[in-house]
Amino acid sequence: MLAVQFQTSHEPTVRDTRDIWEIRQELKKEQELHEQLLTEIRKYEETLEKYEQQREESKGAILRQTVEELKKEAGLTEVVGEGVVLYVEQMYDESYVGPVTDTVSADLLRRLINELNMYGAEHISIADQRIVNTTVIRDINGVTKVDAHPLRFFPIEVKVIAADAEKLYNRLKASTIADDFALENLQLTISEPQQRVVIPPYDGTVRVEQMEAVEDDRR
Incomplete structure (x- = not known):
């Protein structure tokens, strides 16, 4: 018990011996690293946003293409x-x-x-x-x-x-x-x-029978 107390009381205190200039330099490096990380995060967020936009545009393009194909099959477009x-x-x-x-x-x-x-x-x-x-x-x-x-x-x-x-x-x-x-x-x-x-395209009225609208009940 006495030995432990003696060792503890005689252990030297570690002090920050850096001067103000060195501390400022370290702080500046930390700030630069922080800004770099924020820049990387923004870049990845923009990339994800572009991917989402492209995916939505792709869905729209596919839908438009499908509609055109259906219209062509139905004879509603010039061929x-x-x-x-x-x-x-x-x-x-x-x-x-x-x-x-x-x-x-x-x-x-x-x-x-x-x-x-x-x-x-x-x-x-x-x-x-x-x-x-x-x-x-x-x-x-x-x-x-x-x-x-x-x-x-x-x-x-x-x-x-x-x-x-x-x-x-x-x-x-x-x-x-x-x-x-x-x-x-x-x-x-x-x-x-x-x-x-x-x-030429069909210029009459397309009659659709035995079809009805379906309500979207998804929540």
């Missing part, structure tokens, strides 16, 4: 691509005597569209009327209509875009669809594959 153009004309010579066909039957047009789809057609228009999933082709009082558009004048132009225009052309040439038109005194002419075929 340009390789394809062929078909012309439907009356087939009469000067010696013909009899009734004159002044329209093309709805049934024949539907058969043509079915064949085009089988042969790889991606986009179709008839007399500049875009054909979409909801398009109705029917006979009203002896006049064939594509939706509400009447087909009263010849030639009737049918534009088709396909991934492989050459293949589409060859299959159409080998088809008997032209003979079906001839039976109605109509001539179906198929153009050579073209590099640029422009098909």
Whole structure:
């Protein structure tokens, strides 16, 4: 006990022997380090903010791209691509005597569209009327209509875009669809594959059935 007390009482006191200048220098270094750390923190915060902004912008870009793709699939945008153009004309010579066909039957047009789809057609228009999933082709009082558009004048132009225009052309040439038109005194002419075929957007009202809004109940 006495030994411990003796050792403690005789242990020298450690004092800061630095002068004022040295202490100021140390304080300055600490302040510089503190500022450097704050600068690094701000830099990382700005980097994180940029990443968040880019992610939000990326989400928006993806959403816009998805909307455009859906609109394209629905036929609501103009499309340009390789394809062929078909012309439907009356087939009469000067010696013909009899009734004159002044329209093309709805049934024949539907058969043509079915064949085009089988042969790889991606986009179709008839007399500049875009054909979409909801398009109705029917006979009203002896006049064939594509939706509400009447087909009263010849030639009737049918534009088709396909991934492989050459293949589409060859299959159409080998088809008997032209003979079906001839039976109605109509001539179906198929153009050579073209590099640029422009098909207009659907200009009607898209009918959406069996769909309803869903309320977002997330908290």
